[in-house]
Amino acid sequence: MATITDVARLARVSPATVSRVLNGTTDVSPERAERVRQAVAELQYQPFSPARALRRQLTDVWAVIVADIENPFFTSVVRGIEDGAREFGYRVLLCNSDEDVGKEAGYIDVAVGERVGGVVISVASTRQSDLAPLLRLGVPVVAVDRRPVGHLVDSVLVDNRLGARQATAHLIENGARRVACITGPKRLSTANERLAGYKDALAAAGRRFDESLVLREDFRQAGGYDAVRALTSGRPRAHPDALFVANNQMTVGALQALQQQDLDVPGDVKVVGFDDAPWATLTRPQLTVVAQPTYDIGRTAAELLATARAAKGGPREVVLVPKLVVRESSGRPG
Amino acid sequence: MATITDVARLARVSPATVSRVLNGTTDVSPERAERVRQAVAELQYQPFSPARALRRQLTDVWAVIVADIENPFFTSVVRGIEDGAREFGYRVLLCNSDEDVGKEAGYIDVAVGERVGGVVISVASTRQSDLAPLLRLGVPVVAVDRRPVGHLVDSVLVDNRLGARQATAHLIENGARRVACITGPKRLSTANERLAGYKDALAAAGRRFDESLVLREDFRQAGGYDAVRALTSGRPRAHPDALFVANNQMTVGALQALQQQDLDVPGDVKVVGFDDAPWATLTRPQLTVVAQPTYDIGRTAAELLATARAAKGGPREVVLVPKLVVRESSGRPG
């Protein structure tokens, strides 16, 4: 591969001049600039990024570390981040922590090693994810979706508690007597906040909180499936007549389990899921969900990251509002 | 941030010795090695990747360039690639070309600039995507899903023609008289191969090929929706009684359009989609699809990439076999 020296030789100028033409830092005489451009084209020269990064001590790359690249929620957020990054002149290095704190730590090390210009992260664990290596370096970090505790970073969150409260209240209004909550692991703030919102709604309706109706699973499809199997395995009187499922992938699993057991939705069990999906109107019945502003979450994160170095004061926190989208799976009033 | 020199000073050794400890290239006396490790820990030293890449002239990074990060097909492929990459000791830099040859070219330049160790790409265009910058550099490239013409690269493809033929034949066997094909743009080999398979099946059944029953849209949801609207807008006798939809996202749109027009599936219109989805059993009726071995595609690509430098002979091509998964949307025989 050609180097800047090769280009300089061919264009009969110094390497410094080639650099100046490429970066537009100083004026170069038109003729020489033209010679340089020709030489670049002829040699198909492409600057070697590591050399440039070494010299400049920074890169125009952001690392985006998401917990689950297969979850459409995150890919939509990523799209928002990407579009924002492009606008601000950054490239995006996308990493998948796979809900694993260890893998996540590895990618954080990579981000540190690359001296990336910024990091957007949906932490694998609210308490255990360690952002310190980034913060020590002074790399701006924006947390999305999940709240990291003990680290002072900007964040873009959704009012999960509100969304969960609305979902649960809606089920109660529609006549549900025993609403179960299938939520995620304790290590995720989203799981806890959605559970809290569920409790809020019960309390507001004067309902007793029944521990046996709350199940924690991982946020994956199999978790939703297993939860429903467990909830419907005991004596029938103990079964729930409504489900608030706190995550999109678990909702798929939950619906599959209900279907397999010939339980009618919403007749036997009413269902509200979290996060909308393109196919939510294709299921029978159509799925009621708490929709999240996924793309905006990403967009907003990019804006915070781009302005992080200039920002004064403490961490900035943006909380976006989810929206209950009522379809058929949650039944009807009365 | 601490440098290798800082570590060396603190450990009272030379920078070379620190490097040796970190990379395990040569034996270092136990005591000195221990001192180095302590210094590394104390300073929280993290090697600066660009400096290392500059010196070594290569990186342990693969670029994975996918056409649409929001398409679950690709994210599943990516998971396969990632798992393979990890096994072979590579990190994955994920890029989203957004079905745009221009953005794709930008990421190819990035890959060249970074001198990545390999590239896995699902090209944005069979003919227009330009892999030459990579090949000139000698970077191993593996194409997945879509076939790039005019470039000698390894590839992992699916037998789209076979899958499409099976899908269409199945619809015909189930009594469809007018099978429409909603496929993708001409620039994508997958779109063309699936159309070819559709034609194969018609021919094998002795059916006349009717141009008006073939629609090309982009591979996105709105495309499927628009196609169905178009197909059902003319005089009823011209409407199809079956649809072969050549892509997962378009299938969602197509089903939505059918639903909106109160067309019964499979009564009025039988449907087979391409690529399976977790929610395919939740729709009413359950969706018949041609399932692709997504994860294996990625896995296989990683294996080809890891062994590319050692491989002799011409380009290697692996063709995986899709599988028709019959559910309800395609009707019943007779």
Place this chain on the structure above:
DNA sequence: GTGAAAGCGCTAACAC
């Protein structure tokens, strides 16, 4: 406006 020269942090060749 331009070139010479230094140096970013790291590793590998070479001495000892």
Place this chain on the structure above:
DNA sequence: GTGTTAGCGCTTTCAC
């Protein structure tokens, strides 16, 4: 085993 040294490709003073 270990330290010294050179140099990867680039940008940025500093002279002129």
